[in-house]
Amino acid sequence: MHREQQPQSSTTQIARKLRHLNLGAIIDAQGREIPITEQMILQACRQLERDAQPRRRLFG
Structure with a gap:
């Protein structure tokens, strides 16, 4: 049984795009x-x- 694998570059690109999702986000002053x-x-x-x-401490 042979599994087809995605090219490394494609997998890496997807990982980079999704990486920030695990770290969360902040909302700035402009929303x-x-x-x-x-x-x-x-x-x-x-x-x-x-x-x-x-x-x-410099003094005392």
């Missing part, structure tokens, strides 16, 4: 739906890590 990207999540995590670092 537009903005997909949440992996890059947005990584940037937010980096910011949280920076904010969680103890600050060095």
